[in-house]
Amino acid sequence: MSKPYTRPLDLKHGLVNLTHGSGGRAMAQLVSELFAAEFANDWLAQGNDQAILPPPGGRIAIATDSHVISPLFFPGGDIGSLAVHGTVNDLAMGGATPLYLSAGFILEEGLPLADLARIVRSMAAAARAAGVAIVTGDTKVVERGKGDGVFISTTGVGVVADGVSLSGDQARPGDVILLSGTLGDHGMAVMSQREGLGFASPILSDSAALHTLAAALLAASPGLRLMRDPTRGGLATTLNEIAQQSGVGMRLQECAIPVQASVRAACEFLGLDPLYIANEGKLVAICPAAEAAAALAALQAHPLGQQAAIIGEVVHDAHQFVRVQTDFGGERLLDWLSGEMLPRIC
Amino acid sequence: MKYVDEFRRGDIARGMAAQISRLVDPAREYRLMEFCGGHTHAIARYGLTGLLPDNIRLIHGPGCPVCVLPIGRVDSAIELALRPDVILCSYGDTLRVPASNKMSLYQARAKGADVRMVYSTNDALQIARDNPHKQVVFFAIGFETTTPPTALALIQARQEKLANFSVFCNHVLTPPAMRHLLAAGDAVQLDGFIGPSHVSTVIGSAPYAAVAEEFAKPVVIAGFEPLDVLQAVAMLVEQINQGRTEVETQFSRAVTHEGNQKARERVAQTMTLRDSFEWRGLGQVPHSALAIHPDFAEFDAELRFALPYRHVPDHKACECGAILRGQKQPQDCKVFGIVCTPDNPLGSCMVSSEGACAAHYHYGRFVQGATA
Numbered sequence: 001m002s003k004p005y006t007r008p009l010d011l012k013h014g015l016v017n018l019t020h021g022s023g024g025r026a027m028a029q030l031v032s033e034l035f036a037a038e039f040a041n042d043w044l045a046q047g048n049d050q051a052i053l054p055p056p057g058g059r060i061a062i063a064t065d066s067h068v069i070s071p072l073f074f075p076g077g078d079i080g081s082l083a084v085h086g087t088v089n090d091l092a093m094g095g096a097t098p099l100y101l102s103a104g105f106i107l108e109e110g111l112p113l114a115d116l117a118r119i120v121r122s123m124a125a126a127a128r129a130a131g132v133a134i135v136t137g138d139t140k141v142v143e144r145g146k147g148d149g150v151f152i153s154t155t156g157v158g159v160v161a162d163g164v165s166l167s168g169d170q171a172r173p174g175d176v177i178l179l180s181g182t183l184g185d186h187g188m189a190v191m192s193q194r195e196g197l198g199f200a201s202p203i204l205s206d207s208a209a210l211h212t213l214a215a216a217l218l219a220a221s222p223g224l225r226l227m228r229d230p231t232r233g234g235l236a237t238t239l240n241e242i243a244q245q246s247g248v249g250m251r252l253q254e255c256a257i258p259v260q261a262s263v264r265a266a267c268e269f270l271g272l273d274p275l276y277i278a279n280e281g282k283l284v285a286i287c288p289a290a291e292a293a294a295a296l297a298a299l300q301a302h303p304l305g306q307q308a309a310i311i312g313e314v315v316h317d318a319h320q321f322v323r324v325q326t327d328f329g330g331e332r333l334l335d336w337l338s339g340e341m342l343p344r345i346c
Numbered sequence: 347m348k349y350v351d352e353f354r355r356g357d358i359a360r361g362m363a364a365q366i367s368r369l370v371d372p373a374r375e376y377r378l379m380e381f382c383g384g385h386t387h388a389i390a391r392y393g394l395t396g397l398l399p400d401n402i403r404l405i406h407g408p409g410c411p412v413c414v415l416p417i418g419r420v421d422s423a424i425e426l427a428l429r430p431d432v433i434l435c436s437y438g439d440t441l442r443v444p445a446s447n448k449m450s451l452y453q454a455r456a457k458g459a460d461v462r463m464v465y466s467t468n469d470a471l472q473i474a475r476d477n478p479h480k481q482v483v484f485f486a487i488g489f490e491t492t493t494p495p496t497a498l499a500l501i502q503a504r505q506e507k508l509a510n511f512s513v514f515c516n517h518v519l520t521p522p523a524m525r526h527l528l529a530a531g532d533a534v535q536l537d538g539f540i541g542p543s544h545v546s547t548v549i550g551s552a553p554y555a556a557v558a559e560e561f562a563k564p565v566v567i568a569g570f571e572p573l574d575v576l577q578a579v580a581m582l583v584e585q586i587n588q589g590r591t592e593v594e595t596q597f598s599r600a601v602t603h604e605g606n607q608k609a610r611e612r613v614a615q616t617m618t619l620r621d622s623f624e625w626r627g628l629g630q631v632p633h634s635a636l637a638i639h640p641d642f643a644e645f646d647a648e649l650r651f652a653l654p655y656r657h658v659p660d661h662k663a664c665e666c667g668a669i670l671r672g673q674k675q676p677q678d679c680k681v682f683g684i685v686c687t688p689d690n691p692l693g694s695c696m697v698s699s700e701g702a703c704a705a706h707y708h709y710g711r712f713v714q715g716a717t718a
Contacts, residue, residue: 255356270465271699321712327356328363328572330393332709338688 009033014113021141038124043135051135056159061096064155076204080123087156092211093227096158103137108147130209170225171246175314176292178285181307184263187277206281213304220298221291233337234276249317353571362576363397382542383410383700384570390709392572406702408670411488413694416624417658420445427459435470436485439698467499474511487516491544494609497616514647521553522634528561534672538582541567543597550605554593562591569597627670666693676703
């Protein structure tokens with residue numbers, strides 16, 4: 001069969017234009033030469049409007065996430081890998097094994113095709129590494145000025161084994177709160193690029209797929225109550241959400257919460273609190289006290305959890321306050337994030 | 347972190363707290379005002395109140411630049427920002443300050459105003475260079491700490507002949523406000539001040555001497571790290587016990603008697619003292635703020651855009667005024683934590699993380715629990 005196109009997509013110098021979202025030949029070329037070629041799997045290769053998948057064993061988990069980030073490329077990652085990790089992690093936090101992803105792209109007219117190709121390749125590599133297949137997708141193009149380069153929406157399907165039941169409403173007084181590693185790496189990596197703040201030691205995003213770490217934790221702590229990845233709003237917001245869902249309070253030890261020195265310094269510089277900064281490769285877990293040692297050991301034995309720590313405990317509190325014991329023995333509230341984090345004036 | 351961790355050591359803090367407990371006279375109360383929002387924030391963030399004896403009362407002062415910005419001035423900034431030919435540049439905290447008609451600069455942005463958050467005056471200058479067909483206005487607020495960068499921006503703009511750059515100047519001064527507080531008839535009873543160190547890195551410790559002498563109140567200029575604050579409390583307690591009313595500098599690692607001469611010269615070159623300026627919560631305070639110097643009039647946004655000044659009263663239920671004067675605590679306000687929250691601030695004290703209400707809401711409201 002002869003090739004339908006005479007001139008291949010110019011992935012080096014070309015720009016996205018409105019025809020790439022028109023549903024016509026240019027769009028078909030973009031899909032086949034870039035998306036299908038990079039994501040390469042049998043379901044996608046069928047070229048249908050849907051992927052028809054074999055029934056997985058166990059219960060089905062589904063999660064969806066939209067990714068809007070500026071800049072598109074940042075130290076330690078890019079929007080492509082982030083779009084895979086974000087949804088894989090949402091599935092993994094429910095104890096699911098991620099299997100399939102869909103990907104919706106909204107491209108802005110004028111986006112260099114070279115940038116798009118770099119993003120798609122990164123996305124494909126992240127999906128391969130996580131063992132998930134991108135089986136269906138969609139592409140739209142918006143006029144210049146109406147997007148931010150590219151927005152990616154991913155929906156993931158996974159499967160939860162029988163007997164696994166994790167949920168945000170299961171934290172109980174006496175339970176132990178674990179954190180898989182240092183806080184704020186992703187948020188500060190992005191901020192340092194966005195605001196043009198060149199730090200002497202560059203901060204890398206922690207963007208990573210956490211499903212194998214989550215599986216190891218689940219194996220070590222059969223009574224695990226819940227897991228959650230502290231993304232936007234950081235640890236503080238995540239714990240407040242859980243406290244509200246479970247109707248409990250929490251008491252944390254500030255000195256036990258791991259934060260990289262460079263992140264701490266950057267936060268200090270901008271007047272931000274690392275406990276509110278976004279992460280893309282960390283998880284918070286709550287387990288019965290009796291399983292805490294085994295859970296911590298399992299986290300620390302995994303490459304993504306080497307700096308894991310027990311950071312506090314769940315307590316009775318009708319007000320559902322998350323409190324922090326400061327290094328001084330004083331106590332303060334760790335509140336929900338209010339509005340947007342803004343650097344202080346002086 | 348070098349030069350930071352040393353001032354956050356828990357063991358030393360506990361030792362200092364024990365020392366303060368030994369120093370205090372149990373028969374009296376020590377009413378200390380931390381003038382600056384940076385101290386308020388540190389006290390709340392590190393839970394310092396809980397470490398101190400009950401008879402030391404820390405009173406929040408009016409030293410949060412966002413909190414003391416009068417509504418009329420924010421209204422003017424919003425009006426400017428809504429002009430199609432203007433890009434308004436502002437430090438982040440200022441964006442959320444509630445103004446008239448449920449507006450803020452954030453709301454203005456949602457309505458299409460071009461409001462840019464900047465980290466420095468250099469960012470504002472660069473925006474002016476990049477947008478020659480727009481009028482770029484820097485919404486300058488803050489105490490003596492943030493004034494020198496504004497002065498440098500004015501000098502730079504003149505050197506570059508940046509015809510599309512101007513400054514809406516709202517810089518305020520610490521010593522006149524301190525004097526005004528003490529001189530007011532209904533002033534809260536105070537025994538001493540924890541003085542703002544960042545301000546004194548610019549103006550030095552000297553300007554507080556007259557205040558300390560005239561009103562017989564000790565001032566200890568302190569850094570913003572928790573150990574700095576605790577040490578300042580110990581120094582104030584010692585002065586009060588001994589009946590001394592001196593200006594002492596705890597933050598000796600950066601503050602000198604005369605301050606930063608160069609910075610002061612640049613400010614004097616580009617700005618001039620206003621006869622009077624309205625502070626939110628304090629009303630008109632004589633000689634307490636700066637305007638653009640007539641020599642730099644071409645960069646004065648108030649002149650360029652003929653901005654009229656209007657007094658706009660605070661919301662009736664809001665106690666920000668009394669809180670900024672140290673007469674009430676955040677939890678004394680009926681709307682605190684109910685109608686007025688950091689997500690929907692009614693008053694300015696709830697806006698900035700350095701505001702007394704926001705600091706108490708974020709870090710300390712578990713103390714009286716039920717307010718949430």
